[in-house]
Amino acid sequence: MEFRLARMAQEANRLQAANDTPLCAYLYDLPALRQYVNDVITALPERCEMFYAVKANAETPILDTLDGRVAGFEAASGGELALIRERFPTAPLVFGGPGKLVSELSLALDLGVELIHVESLTELERLARLLEHGERRQAVLLRMNLRTDNLPSTSLTMGGTATPFGIDPDDLEACLAFLAQHPKIELRGFHFHLVSHQLDADAHLRLLDDLFHQVEQWRKWYRLDIEEINVGGGIGINYRTPERQFDWTGFCHGLERRLAEPPMQRYRIRFECGRYLTAPCGYYVMEVMDLKRNHGEWFAVCRGGTHHFRTPAAQGHSHPFVQLSGGDGEKGLTDTTVTIVGQLCTPKDVLARRVEITHLAIGDMLMFTFAGAYAWNISHQNFLRHPAPIMHFIDDGEDT
Numbered sequence: 295m296e297f298r299l300a301r302m303a304q305e306a307n308r309l310q311a312a313n314d315t316p317l318c319a320y321l322y323d324l325p326a327l328r329q330y331v332n333d334v335i336t337a338l339p340e341r342c343e344m345f346y347a348v349k350a351n352a353e354t355p356i357l358d359t360l361d362g363r364v365a366g367f368e369a370a371s372g373g374e375l376a377l378i379r380e381r382f383p384t385a386p387l388v389f390g391g392p393g394k395l396v397s398e399l400s401l402a403l404d405l406g407v408e409l410i411h412v413e414s415l416t417e418l419e420r421l422a423r424l425l426e427h428g429e430r431r432q433a434v435l436l437r438m439n440l441r442t443d444n445l446p447s448t449s450l451t452m453g454g455t456a457t458p459f460g461i462d463p464d465d466l467e468a469c470l471a472f473l474a475q476h477p478k479i480e481l482r483g484f485h486f487h488l489v490s491h492q493l494d495a496d497a498h499l500r501l502l503d504d505l506f507h508q509v510e511q512w513r514k515w516y517r518l519d520i521e522e523i524n525v526g527g528g529i530g531i532n533y534r535t536p537e538r539q540f541d542w543t544g545f546c547h548g549l550e551r552r553l554a555e556p557p558m559q560r561y562r563i564r565f566e567c568g569r570y571l572t573a574p575c576g577y578y579v580m581e582v583m584d585l586k587r588n589h590g591e592w593f594a595v596c597r598g599g600t601h602h603f604r605t606p607a608a609q610g611h612s613h614p615f616v617q618l619s620g621g622d623g624e625k626g627l628t629d630t631t632v633t634i635v636g637q638l639c640t641p642k643d644v645l646a647r648r649v650e651i652t653h654l655a656i657g658d659m660l661m662f663t664f665a666g667a668y669a670w671n672i673s674h675q676n677f678l679r680h681p682a683p684i685m686h687f688i689d690d691g692e693d694t
């Protein structure tokens with residue numbers, strides 16, 4: 295994505311000047327999101343579709359920007375289903391995730407979701423019961439928890455090992471036998487979401503090779519009439535080395551070669567990415583309120599904290615940021631290392647640890663990048679009851 299850091303800095307400075315307390319804000323660059331998502335989708339080979347996993351960030355302006363660009367939305371709860379259907383009555387919608395309530399399955403049927411990604415035989419049975427009376431049918435994918443040699447050990451493993459997600463391949467025959475008895479449930483294909491934080495494009499291609507190969511084997515063995523493989527999301531953001539991101543273009547070229555092979559030509563491949571789509575458009579800005587030394591280490595105490603922006607604490611990394619001036623250039627610290635903390639009464643309220651600075655003063659601002667996914671919405675917002683940050687959506691209207 296093209297980062298408009300100067301534009302964001304200008305906006306942060308303007309907000310700082312307009313507020314009489316130290317600044318704490320989320321900034322979102324909607325034109326950049328538009329351009330970036332267009333680029334990501336344009337690079338995809340034929341017969342590939344990009345859905346958006348709503349749980350990564352469901353702020354209304356973000357969803358509005360994505361609607362009509364992504365092929366549809368993936369909801370993982372009744373709340374997300376209702377939110378998307380209310381705002382986008384005709385957008386393609388699929389329903390996945392573990393622990394679906396009967397009431398949520400029923401809502402999905404009422405809202406006319408295109409597909410339900412089924413997580414277990416029990417879920418199939420519940421769905422069959424809901425479809426028992428009436429003419430209604432429902433298309434599904436079976437979410438499989440496959441073990442393969444090409445599962446990278448990322449920091450968040452979703453499958454290939456004992457997890458609550460998806461169906462063990464040993465149980466596939468039982469599911470298929472059940473489906474054979476329940477023709478109102480139509481099996482359209484298989485779903486996989488086996489990794490998160492995938493940063494290696496070649497490794498991801500190898501993993502997809504395994505998935506494609508396995509699906510083809512199942513199709514032949516069980517004589518299935520299927521058309522779709524959902525390969526999930528999980529494309530990562532490199533928070534630790536932000537200049538080295540996932541090679542999306544290289545990945546798409548590799549995928550195109552694989553999909554050109556005859557056995558693969560029957561399938562539509564669907565992605566449902568969250569983090570990779572929205573992380574780059576968001577920024578979390580904190581103003582430095584205090585600089586103090588404690589037992590030999592410097593700390594910058596800033597407005598806000600991990601109750602607004604839990605991403606670094608959740609992932610255990612020092613989050614990348616750029617420094618914006620705002621304070622007294624004459625005062626402050628020079629050429630030292632500082633740990634960036636927030637306002638919470640816990641030593642875990644750390645956003646970046648022992649980072650090098652050339653100069654930092656009270657009143658300066660730190661603008662954390664890649665803060666647009668799994669950030670505000672995964673944070674413990676009520677802990678200590680500090681106010682919420684300002685939510686500021688920048689849209690200078692250069693539509694693309």
Ligand SMILES: *Cc1c(COP(=O)(O)O)cnc(C)c1O
Pocket residue numbers: 347349350368370390391487489490491526527528529566567568569570
């Ligand atoms: C969370 C999730 C996604 C999105 O994952 P990202 O890592 O944000 O791309 C997609 N599919 C399923 C089933 C998920 O649980």
